[in-house]
Amino acid sequence: MSAEEASAQGATPGERVAIGISFGNSNSSIAVTSFDDKAEVIANEDGDRQIPTIISYVDGEEYNGQQAKQQLIRNYKNTVAYFRDYLGQDFKSIDPTHSHFSAHPQEHDSTIAFTIQDKEESEPSTVTVSEIATRHLRRLKQSASDYTGKQVNSAVITIPTNFSEKQKSALSKAAADAGLEVLQLIHEPVAALLAYDARPESKVADKNVVVADLGGTRSDVAVIASRGGIYTILATAHDYEYAGVHLDKVLQDHFAKDFIKWHGTDPREDQRSMAKLKLESEATKKALSIGTNANFSVESLAEGADYASTINRLRYETIARKVLDGFNRLIEGVVKKAGLDVLEIDENFAAIFPESTAILAPSTTPTAINPSELQARGAALQASLIQEYEAEDIDQSTHPAVTTVKHLTNAVGVLSITGDESKGIFTPILSAETAVPARRTIHINVPKEGGDVLVKIVEGGSHIKVTKEEPAKTNGNKDDSDEDSDDEPEERREKVWKVGKVLAEASVKDTKKGGKVEVMINVAGDLAVTVTAREVGAKGGVRGTISAP
Amino acid sequence: MATHANVNLPLPVLPEGWSGEKDFKAIGSISAATQRSIEPVGPHFLAHARRARHKRTFSEDDRIQAQENAKKVEDDDSGEISEPEDPSMLLRDAKDWKTTTPYSASPNTATERLKTKSSAPTAKKVLKHHPDKRAAAGGTEDDSFFKCIQKATEVLLDPIKRRQFDSVDERADVEPPSKKAAKDGKYYKLWSATFKAEGRFSKVQPVPKFGDEKSTKEEVDAFYNFFYNFDSWRSFEYQDEDVPDDNENRDQKRHMERKNNNARKKKKTEDSARLRKLVDDAMAGDARIKQFRQEANASKNKKKLDKEQAERDAKEAKEKEKAKAEQDKKDAEEKAKVERESNKKNKEQAKAAVKKNRRVMKGSVKDANYFVEGEAPASAINAVLADVETIQGKIDADETAELADKLRDLKLAADIKKVWTAEAKRLVDASKIKESDIKTFA
Numbered sequence: 006m007s008a009e010e011a012s013a014q015g016a017t018p019g020e021r022v023a024i025g026i027s028f029g030n031s032n033s034s035i036a037v038t039s040f041d042d043k044a045e046v047i048a049n050e051d052g053d054r055q056i057p058t059i060i061s062y063v064d065g066e067e068y069n070g071q072q073a074k075q076q077l078i079r080n081y082k083n084t085v086a087y088f089r090d091y092l093g094q095d096f097k098s099i100d101p102t103h104s105h106f107s108a109h110p111q112e113h114d115s116t117i118a119f120t121i122q123d124k125e126e127s128e129p130s131t132v133t134v135s136e137i138a139t140r141h142l143r144r145l146k147q148s149a150s151d152y153t154g155k156q157v158n159s160a161v162i163t164i165p166t167n168f169s170e171k172q173k174s175a176l177s178k179a180a181a182d183a184g185l186e187v188l189q190l191i192h193e194p195v196a197a198l199l200a201y202d203a204r205p206e207s208k209v210a211d212k213n214v215v216v217a218d219l220g221g222t223r224s225d226v227a228v229i230a231s232r233g234g235i236y237t238i239l240a241t242a243h244d245y246e247y248a249g250v251h252l253d254k255v256l257q258d259h260f261a262k263d264f265i266k267w268h269g270t271d272p273r274e275d276q277r278s279m280a281k282l283k284l285e286s287e288a289t290k291k292a293l294s295i296g297t298n299a300n301f302s303v304e305s306l307a308e309g310a311d312y313a314s315t316i317n318r319l320r321y322e323t324i325a326r327k328v329l330d331g332f333n334r335l336i337e338g339v340v341k342k343a344g345l346d347v348l349e350i351d352e353n354f355a356a357i358f359p360e361s362t363a364i365l366a367p368s369t370t371p372t373a374i375n376p377s378e379l380q381a382r383g384a385a386l387q388a389s390l391i392q393e394y395e396a397e398d399i400d401q402s403t404h405p406a407v408t409t410v411k412h413l414t415n416a417v418g419v420l421s422i423t424g425d426e427s428k429g430i431f432t433p434i435l436s437a438e439t440a441v442p443a444r445r446t447i448h449i450n451v452p453k454e455g456g457d458v459l460v461k462i463v464e465g466g467s468h469i470k471v472t473k474e475e476p477a478k479t480n481g482n483k484d485d486s487d488e489d490s491d492d493e494p495e496e497r498r499e500k501v502w503k504v505g506k507v508l509a510e511a512s513v514k515d516t517k518k519g520g521k522v523e524v525m526i527n528v529a530g531d532l533a534v535t536v537t538a539r540e541v542g543a544k545g546g547v548r549g550t551i552s553a554p
Numbered sequence: 555m556a557t558h559a560n561v562n563l564p565l566p567v568l569p570e571g572w573s574g575e576k577d578f579k580a581i582g583s584i585s586a587a588t589q590r591s592i593e594p595v596g597p598h599f600l601a602h603a604r605r606a607r608h609k610r611t612f613s614e615d616d617r618i619q620a621q622e623n624a625k626k627v628e629d630d631d632s633g634e635i636s637e638p639e640d641p642s643m644l645l646r647d648a649k650d651w652k653t654t655t656p657y658s659a660s661p662n663t664a665t666e667r668l669k670t671k672s673s674a675p676t677a678k679k680v681l682k683h684h685p686d687k688r689a690a691a692g693g694t695e696d697d698s699f700f701k702c703i704q705k706a707t708e709v710l711l712d713p714i715k716r717r718q719f720d721s722v723d724e725r726a727d728v729e730p731p732s733k734k735a736a737k738d739g740k741y742y743k744l745w746s747a748t749f750k751a752e753g754r755f756s757k758v759q760p761v762p763k764f765g766d767e768k769s770t771k772e773e774v775d776a777f778y779n780f781f782y783n784f785d786s787w788r789s790f791e792y793q794d795e796d797v798p799d800d801n802e803n804r805d806q807k808r809h810m811e812r813k814n815n816n817a818r819k820k821k822k823t824e825d826s827a828r829l830r831k832l833v834d835d836a837m838a839g840d841a842r843i844k845q846f847r848q849e850a851n852a853s854k855n856k857k858k859l860d861k862e863q864a865e866r867d868a869k870e871a872k873e874k875e876k877a878k879a880e881q882d883k884k885d886a887e888e889k890a891k892v893e894r895e896s897n898k899k900n901k902e903q904a905k906a907a908v909k910k911n912r913r914v915m916k917g918s919v920k921d922a923n924y925f926v927e928g929e930a931p932a933s934a935i936n937a938v939l940a941d942v943e944t945i946q947g948k949i950d951a952d953e954t955a956e957l958a959d960k961l962r963d964l965k966l967a968a969d970i971k972k973v974w975t976a977e978a979k980r981l982v983d984a985s986k987i988k989e990s991d992i993k994t995f996a
Contacts, residue, residue, distance in 0.1 A: 234598025
């Protein structure tokens with residue numbers, strides 16, 4: 006192991022072979038960047054891209070991933086699952102519910118450990134959760150090394166947004182023990198968004214995004230403001246009540262009841278039957294995420310009786326309604342917490358994480374391609390971006406002094422059509438929650454006949470206008486109203502801009518007919534604003550500064 | 555930042571009488587901002603961090619970045635030295651392009667080249683040797699070298715073809731050292747170079763190093779294991795005979811393909827055998843292996859000797875023990891014999907003493923005239939003697955002797971009776987006899 010550690014600590018930027026790891030409580034995945042800077046999730050030796058975060062020992066041999074998952078049926082005592090969330094925690098503060106059907110966590114010298122038989126013909130040994138994580142990461146590292154043909158020695162790992170410093174350092178230590186230098190720990194939703202924004206067709210734009218992750222044992226939702234490629238988390242929520250296991254539970258109960266009807270015994274009462282029921286329910290759930298029908302079949306479910314059944318999507322959604330609704334409420338709650346309205350969410354892309362079926366979106370439909378891979382791909386992208394830097398550089402760049410900046414409370418934009426503040430139409434240039442310093446440029450048409458124009462820089466606040474009945478006429482804000490497809494006649498909600506404080510006025514003289522004016526706003530770190538306005542294609546222009554408040 | 559949004563709604567017309575200094579009027583200032591943490595992720599954040607740490611503004615940063623990019627291009631350019639070609643190469647016929655190595659123009663060494671992906675070397679050659687240019691410069695219109703360049707570019711740009719060429723590019727090989735050359739301390743250096751060159755064909759990278767005399771046994775073992783299980787990407791398509799392109803002679807084409815395939819397989823096998831022999835040779839001359847073997851033997855021998863010694867010791871100890879046990883047994887037997895004999899004597903003596911004492915006892919009661927006045931009746935004699943015998947039967951030799959001593963010098967019947975009564979009482983108290991058994995001495 007000494008060589009491993011040496012490589013983890015001493016890799017110079019040039020020698021780094023970095024990967025992205027999404028280390029989830031239920032599943033992990035690994036991604037690498039190929040030579041053309043595209044991140045791809047790679048399969049382990051079993052061909053799985055979603056590698057269950059489970060490690061199991063049979064006769065001293067180590068099994069990982071899907072193979073280890075199968076051991077939950079026969080060998081649950083020597084199988085450790087759902088251990089990610091125990092890292093760096095006190096025994097008192099963990100919720101061991103999910104480890105009920107695997108090795109049980111125990112208190113061990115201020116940390117958490119499992120008693121497992123991990124060597125042949127010896128007494129069961131006590132292995133700390135840190136060591137378990139190390140072994141799991143080592144397997145992931147090995148898979149990636151086999152794939153790339155180079156010894157992987159560093160990684161960017163994703164973590165939930167509510168990971169404490171202690172948990173972070175525990176994870177870093179576990180990774181270092183596995184011979185991986187942790188270049189950076191990045192937040193899961195941000196990693197997903199980064200990968201999503203790395204699609205070739207995506208453009209850098211200002212948008213509010215909800216990243217909802219219905220995970221195996223927990224659900225995490227984050228509202229992220231993406232401003233010119235810089236991400237700010239506005240609000241997060243974590244929930245342990247509406248997660249993948251609860252969807253599994255619904256299916257388990259459904260099939261168990263059916264089984265009781267036929268055979269009179271409850272498979273949920275027997276440890277092994279329960280394990281089989283759990284595994285197959287999970288598989289069925291995943292099948293339902295893709296198709297409209299799914300089979301459920303288990304050999305010798307209980308008392309030697311085989312069981313086979315099918316379920317369709319509609320039925321499933323009916324019985325799982327409670328969980329799905331809970332998840333939706335969670336999303337809506339977070340949006341509210343962020344001080345936004347669902348109409349102000351521009352993209353809601355990752356609602357389907359591996360565990361889920363269709364989750365209805367508050368405003369727009371989920372758009373992501375293969376959302377389960379996004380986190381790992383985002384981590385790999387980040388790894389490829391920063392692997393050239395010295396560790397010290399990375400530390401300094403991620404220091405709070407750099408990352409904590411001022412964010413605009415109001416949008417800043419120009420008025421169109423008329424200079425009158427009460428009637429002009431506000432066009433945002435910089436959105437609210439934009440991190441400063443920031444710079445944006447827009448092109449605005451001039452009136453048909455050209456001539457002198459007024460550029461009026463104003464602040465704008467958005468609010469949700471609720472109209473009680475179907476409005477006969479829109480008050481000129483039609484372009485701002487969201488594409489609210491299911492118009493209900495009683496209540497119509499739309500987003501409108503309200504013009505706020507006037508910041509500055511400038512004039513651009515003698516514009517040509519059909520020309521355009523370029524307005525560039527540059528907000529400095531101290532909120533001083535520089536405005537440049539000029540006609541596109543013309544020389545000169547107007548430049549002025551608004552002093553900091 | 556090149557991106558900008560377009561807005562179709564027109565700007566308002568400048569109202570009459572609007573004026574401002576330099577056409578600009580600052581009116582208010584931006585509302586107070588909130589402090590939040592941005593996520594340290596993504597290319598745009600990196601740009602932000604760069605600006606924040608170096609305290610650059612947007613336009614400064616744009617300029618510096620642009621400069622850096624420009625510099626890079628220049629460096630790349632200057633790296634491409636246009637060296638003169640070997641005149642013999644220029645005379646090559648286009649048909650012989652395979653013998654012209656695609657790397658001919660590159661200034662790098664063969665091994666270095668394997669690391670680079672760049673295929674630039676031919677680019678400048680094209681400028682120089684293009685038939686049009688040559689013609690313009692008054693040269694011949696012979697374009698055979700240009701065709702070679704074209705072929706070379708084709709090979710270098712296609713990763714598969716390039717790999718095929720690299721497979722057979724022997725200029726990067728380092729010949730294994732002869733025994734003589736490797737003798738005087740250069741052994742590790744020379745073989746290292748050879749194996750470093752061989753290592754370029756490995757699918758698994760990095761390749762373990764040959765090491766030197768200080769390498770540990772694990773390192774040396776790892777090295778030889780690696781090379782004995784060498785997984786090579788080397789292939790020999792590049793040396794194929796050309797398959798005729800025409801559609802007419804299909805059989806001929808297939809025949810050639812088969813032939814090529816067989817040749818490739820054969821070459822691959824030969825290559826594996828060559829490498830194996832190479833490793834064998836290296837191992838045979840490797841002083842470290844000998845040393846490790848000696849060490850292993852020494853430790854093995856040591857173990858063996860230790861074991862034998864231990865066995866010998868154990869045997870000796872056992873024999874000693876055995877002899878001692880026999881002696882002990884003999885001694886014990888003799889002792890027992892002596893004891894037995896003396897015991898017998900003692901016993902006889904004791905028996906005689908007891909008999910004598912008993913006689914004394916009986917004599918005492920007789921002296922006491924059986925504790926009656928005048929002629930003793932037979933019944934009284936019997937009763938007294940029965941009691942005496944009862945008591946005699948219950949007491950051992952010592953007690954008998956003691957009792958006899960007490961009785962020996964007594965003449966008075968009352969005294970004798972007193973002694974007997976006391977003795978009977980003692981025995982009754984010790985519950986050796988029952989009170990009812992005693993008649994006279996009760």
